[in-house]
Amino acid sequence: MNNKTGVVSFNWEKTLELLKDSRIDSVGLNERVDSLANRSIKKESKLEALNMIVSMCDLTTLEGEDTEGKVSQMVAKAIIPNPNDLDIESVAAVCVYPSLVSVAKEKIGNSSVKVAAVSSYFPSGQVPMESKLLDTKYAIDSGADEIDIVINRKAFLEGDYRKVYDEILALKEVCGDVHLKTILEVGDLRTYENIRKASLISLAAGSDFIKTSTGKLSVGSSRQACYVMAKAVLDFKSLSGVSVGIKVAGGIRDAKDAIRYLVLIKEEMGNEWLTPDLFRFGASSLLDDVLKQIKKLKTGAYQASYYFPRG
Amino acid sequence: MVNWEYSESIESQDIVSIKDKYQNFVNGKFQQPNSKKYIDTISPSSEEFLSKIVISNEKDVDTAVQSAQMGFEKWENTTPHERSKYLFKLARLIQERSREFAVLESLDGGKPIKESRDFDLPQVAANFFYFAGWADKIDLSWGAKSLKPYGVVGQIIPWNFPLLMLAWKVAPALATGNTVVLKPAETTSLTALLFADLCEQAGIPDGVVNIITGDGTTGSLIVNHKDINKIAFTGSTQVGKLIQKSLAGRDVGLTLELGGKAANIVYEDAAIDQAVEGVVNGIFFNQGHVCCAGSRLLLQESIHDEFITKLEKRMQTLRVGNPLDKNTDIGAVNSKEQLNKIQELVNEGVSDGGKIFQTECELPGNGFWFKPTLFTDVQPSYSIAREEIFGPVLTTLTFRTPQEAIEIANNTEYGLSAGIWTEKGSKILWTADRLEAGVVWANTFNKFDPASPFGGYKESGFGREGGRHGLLSYLKAES
Numbered sequence: 001m002n003n004k005t006g007v008v009s010f011n012w013e014k015t016l017e018l019l020k021d022s023r024i025d026s027v028g029l030n031e032r033v034d035s036l037a038n039r040s041i042k043k044e045s046k047l048e049a050l051n052m053i054v055s056m057c058d059l060t061t062l063e064g065e066d067t068e069g070k071v072s073q074m075v076a077k078a079i080i081p082n083p084n085d086l087d088i089e090s091v092a093a094v095c096v097y098p099s100l101v102s103v104a105k106e107k108i109g110n111s112s113v114k115v116a117a118v119s120s121y122f123p124s125g126q127v128p129m130e131s132k133l134l135d136t137k138y139a140i141d142s143g144a145d146e147i148d149i150v151i152n153r154k155a156f157l158e159g160d161y162r163k164v165y166d167e168i169l170a171l172k173e174v175c176g177d178v179h180l181k182t183i184l185e186v187g188d189l190r191t192y193e194n195i196r197k198a199s200l201i202s203l204a205a206g207s208d209f210i211k212t213s214t215g216k217l218s219v220g221s222s223r224q225a226c227y228v229m230a231k232a233v234l235d236f237k238s239l240s241g242v243s244v245g246i247k248v249a250g251g252i253r254d255a256k257d258a259i260r261y262l263v264l265i266k267e268e269m270g271n272e273w274l275t276p277d278l279f280r281f282g283a284s285s286l287l288d289d290v291l292k293q294i295k296k297l298k299t300g301a302y303q304a305s306y307y308f309p310r311g
Numbered sequence: 312m313v314n315w316e317y318s319e320s321i322e323s324q325d326i327v328s329i330k331d332k333y334q335n336f337v338n339g340k341f342q343q344p345n346s347k348k349y350i351d352t353i354s355p356s357s358e359e360f361l362s363k364i365v366i367s368n369e370k371d372v373d374t375a376v377q378s379a380q381m382g383f384e385k386w387e388n389t390t391p392h393e394r395s396k397y398l399f400k401l402a403r404l405i406q407e408r409s410r411e412f413a414v415l416e417s418l419d420g421g422k423p424i425k426e427s428r429d430f431d432l433p434q435v436a437a438n439f440f441y442f443a444g445w446a447d448k449i450d451l452s453w454g455a456k457s458l459k460p461y462g463v464v465g466q467i468i469p470w471n472f473p474l475l476m477l478a479w480k481v482a483p484a485l486a487t488g489n490t491v492v493l494k495p496a497e498t499t500s501l502t503a504l505l506f507a508d509l510c511e512q513a514g515i516p517d518g519v520v521n522i523i524t525g526d527g528t529t530g531s532l533i534v535n536h537k538d539i540n541k542i543a544f545t546g547s548t549q550v551g552k553l554i555q556k557s558l559a560g561r562d563v564g565l566t567l568e569l570g571g572k573a574a575n576i577v578y579e580d581a582a583i584d585q586a587v588e589g590v591v592n593g594i595f596f597n598q599g600h601v602c603c604a605g606s607r608l609l610l611q612e613s614i615h616d617e618f619i620t621k622l623e624k625r626m627q628t629l630r631v632g633n634p635l636d637k638n639t640d641i642g643a644v645n646s647k648e649q650l651n652k653i654q655e656l657v658n659e660g661v662s663d664g665g666k667i668f669q670t671e672c673e674l675p676g677n678g679f680w681f682k683p684t685l686f687t688d689v690q691p692s693y694s695i696a697r698e699e700i701f702g703p704v705l706t707t708l709t710f711r712t713p714q715e716a717i718e719i720a721n722n723t724e725y726g727l728s729a730g731i732w733t734e735k736g737s738k739i740l741w742t743a744d745r746l747e748a749g750v751v752w753a754n755t756f757n758k759f760d761p762a763s764p765f766g767g768y769k770e771s772g773f774g775r776e777g778g779r780h781g782l783l784s785y786l787k788a789e790s
Contacts (some may be wrong), residue, residue, distance in 0.1 A: 021583075023581070023582040023583070023734045024582050025582040025585035025586075025734070025754050027585075028585030028586075028588055028754060029584075029585055031588070032585070032588045038425060038429070038637075039317065039637075040637035041317060041318075042320045043318040043319075044318050045316060045317045046318070049315065052313065052315065231584050266315060267628050271313060271315055274313050274315055275313065
């Protein structure tokens with residue numbers, strides 16, 4: 001059952017068994033998530049949280065207008081988020097389309113920043129499997145360290161869970177040692193039961209990370225969705241012994257919101273999950289707000305946006 | 312691995328000013344009591360001195376009752392519309408000064424600020440708003456002018472929700488035209504005394520609200536006073552029985568809201584993670600000092616191990632400590648006496664053969680603290696399965712079928728509340744129908760609304776508080 005990366009995948013029968021328990025009470029869930037949002041994070045714990053968020057960021061640009069120039073700018077910022085405060089570590093990764101992986105890789109050089117590529121015809125995934133495999137292979141051959149794929153929501157919503165599972169399994173095989181992040185697109189799935197099922201299928205098929213959203217829908221990540229995914233990851237861990245990561249992306253724009261995610265992860269999953277190996281933020285505008293808040297905590301004053309270099 | 316811990320986030324006490332010593336609030340003002348006996352009231356989280364309150368004697372009770380009688384003459388002739396306005400005014404003032412009340416409640420009683428701020432105070436205001444709305448609609452509601460207020464009502468309230476229990480008692484009593492002599496518990500009198508201040512601010516006519524402090528002896532003097540027309544008591548079943556005995560043969564109304572040992576039934580088809588949350592909330596809310604606490608967890612055998620594993624893990628994340636820290640989940644036990652009682656029952660549970668789990672947490676040096684505790688391997692005959700512990704201690708029992716769940720749930724002298732956890736609607740209805748409990752929550756626990764009547768079956772008391780039923784507790788039929 002163990003493949004070479006050490007990630008466990010379950011066979012289909014065992015996966016079906018997992019899917020049997022997808023009962024979620026939405027009222028109770030919302031209440032719990034709301035109560036976690038009331039934690040008061042101040043002083044040192046806030047600074048620590050903000051630094052953690054930076055180190056967990058996948059700095060992202062996923063637009064048709066992306067160019068080598070744009071990616072180069074972003075990579076520079078990923079390596080040194082704030083040239084005026086070198087205590088701030090590099091971000092975890094940059095996230096780009098496959099055609100820009102090689103540029104990103106080159107610009108990153110020896111730094112610790114990873115290159116993640118979205119593939120499998122992100123964001124819709126509405127192509128034949130062959131194309132998804134090709135897309136993914138191309139990204140890996142270009143040097144991607146991590147691959148973010150989307151699940152087949154067409155198959156999922158039609159009830160063909162087997163197809164969703166098989167596709168992830170096949171893409172994981174192409175990835176080999178390359179980290180696979182599977183995007184559920186919770187905005188398409190809508191219900192908590194669906195999010196739980198999609199999480200469990202993705203986990204069973206051997207994903208290294210499960211991720212909330214593409215960022216391309218008006219409904220992006222939510223702490224509620226993250227909570228559902230966290231519970232699925234924990235249940236999977238208790239059966240397989242494997243810790244799978246979670247990436248939240250889409251609509252997380254300020255530090256306050258991001259800290260609430262950290263609180264949720266800490267209290268539901270424990271401090272062991274508070275590492276870029278197991279928790280990430282997909283972000284474009286979030287980083288700047290976090291850098292501003294760090295400055296505010298250190299100096300007591302807010303600085304205008306123009307003090308922070310463009311990414 | 313990082314070790315991210317929350318820094319202290321303490322709610323400031325500056326908003327509250329506590330006097331060195333308090334007098335009784337009688338006839339619209341704080342008055343020098345006749346009694347010379349004062350006791351210290353301390354903060355249970357630090358054991359620091361907060362203030363002195365008087366233990367009112369017979370003369371003081373008599374003065375208060377006389378004041379309430381005079382107040383009744385005025386209040387009875389105040390139009391319902393005017394009474395309504397006074398109550399609305401109290402409700403608004405409570406909202407305005409809610410932070411002050413919340414800080415004082417946590418300081419004096421030991422409950423976490425997030426509960427006094429987000430639960431107690433909003434509920435207090437909601438009760439005054441709700442009954443303010445009723446005050447001028449009572450005649451309409453029952454169709455005839457046949458229902459009259461009792462007159463002078465003696466109200467004796469407990470220490471677990473000091474201000475909220477005051478609201479539950481005072482708001483419906485005033486809305487129905489009664490006047491009150493209220494005695495808060497001796498460990499938690501300060502918010503009631505601050506409420507007296509509010510009555511002055513709202514211009515409540517003199518004598519309508521009288522607040523006197525004291526212990527059980529004072530309570531007993533109120534119960535036995537010849538001019539009292541009704542007693543409303545919330546507290547232990549033991550004291551409730553004594554009160555009922557003392558009132559035997561007298562034309563005095565009585566409502567009792569007493570102890571509980573609620574069953575929280577978790578079926579195998581429940582949403583487990585949310586049920587775990589609900590069970591935690593059911594027993595650890597307010598340190599378990601809740602008469603309707605879900606103190607008996609009834610687990611279907613098929614999910615026992617999985618549920619207990621998740622429950623223990625969740626309990627471990629509960630933050631015990633300074634009640635004024637905004638991140639505290641569990642505050643201090645209300646008094647040394649209560650702490651001893653909890654410890655005694657827990658010791659019995661262990662010696663009976665129960666398996667005990669307590670969370671690993673550091674308890675502060677001063678003050679009264681008890682770790683969140685879970686018992687498994689408990690038989691229905693153990694005292695921890697039968698007696699009300701009134702602390703952060705959960706007892707687990709198991710069942711095989713829904714029928715057996717009902718038998719175990721009802722196998723108690725209490726009947727205040729119960730919880731049902733299942734995703735199946737028909738099973739909720741089937742179970743609720745058969746539970747002998749005043750309040751039954753389904754897939755939730757400890758939810759309150761002033762519009763919903765609350766009260767017990769069996770030895771959990773009689774009479775209802777809240778809702779239209781709650782008004783009837785303060786009205787009697789006039790022939």
